[in-house]
Amino acid sequence: MADFWQPFLLTFVPLFIVIDAIGNLPFVIALTEDSTREERRRIINLATVTAAGVGLIFLFLGRFILSAMDISVGAFAISGGIILMIFAVRYMTTGHMVEAIKEEMVAVVPIGTPLTVGPATITTLLLLSTQFDLYIVLISFGLNIFIAWATFVAAGFFMRVMGRGGLRAVSRVFSLLLAALAVNMVIKGLELIGVLPAAA
Numbered sequence: 001m002a003d004f005w006q007p008f009l010l011t012f013v014p015l016f017i018v019i020d021a022i023g024n025l026p027f028v029i030a031l032t033e034d035s036t037r038e039e040r041r042r043i044i045n046l047a048t049v050t051a052a053g054v055g056l057i058f059l060f061l062g063r064f065i066l067s068a069m070d071i072s073v074g075a076f077a078i079s080g081g082i083i084l085m086i087f088a089v090r091y092m093t094t095g096h097m098v099e100a101i102k103e104e105m106v107a108v109v110p111i112g113t114p115l116t117v118g119p120a121t122i123t124t125l126l127l128l129s130t131q132f133d134l135y136i137v138l139i140s141f142g143l144n145i146f147i148a149w150a151t152f153v154a155a156g157f158f159m160r161v162m163g164r165g166g167l168r169a170v171s172r173v174f175s176l177l178l179a180a181l182a183v184n185m186v187i188k189g190l191e192l193i194g195v196l197p198a199a200a
Contacts, residue, residue: 050112074192081185
């Protein structure tokens with residue numbers, strides 16, 4: 001049994017940290033604040049399926065896809081950061097990250113990817129797959145995706161408790177954090193491609 005739990009913890013914990021469902025919850029709230037309960041659940045379900053699909057694709061085919069398209073993980077991180085920055089700026093200037101009719105789009109980008117499964121998660125999956133048995137990594141990833149789904153579903157509870165006014169005020173603050181996250185992703189991408197020196 002110890003042969004299972006030790007590698008499980010060594011794969012589960014890094015994935016839990018990089019997926020960061022709790023940290024991403026404010027962004028999910030901000031992105032779905034104008035949606036009905038049914039629309040929000042549909043967005044969360046689609047975002048979870050998207051995140052799981054992206055993670056599985058890169059877990060099994062990641063190295064081949066990136067090398068075949070001549071795309072580095074650093075370039076992937078930079079593009080993800082740019083996308084997040086666009087959403088953050090849009091919210092700060094218009095009060096909306098997306099139009100209500102674009103719920104499928106916001107579920108896929110940015111909630112599904114790069115917020116839930118982005119460059120950090122993809123890189124972690126690729127590294128873990130070279131160090132542990134694939135089934136262990138799959139179990140850890142699947143459990144983390146379920147935790148992310150359950151956490152995002154709880155967004156409705158927080159929205160009811162905070163009220164629309166409180167939610168908008170908090171969302172404005174977190175839009176700044178989203179912009180900071182975007183900048184951090186771009187910096188990390190520049191470090192990965194060698195434009196900037198790697199942080200100590």
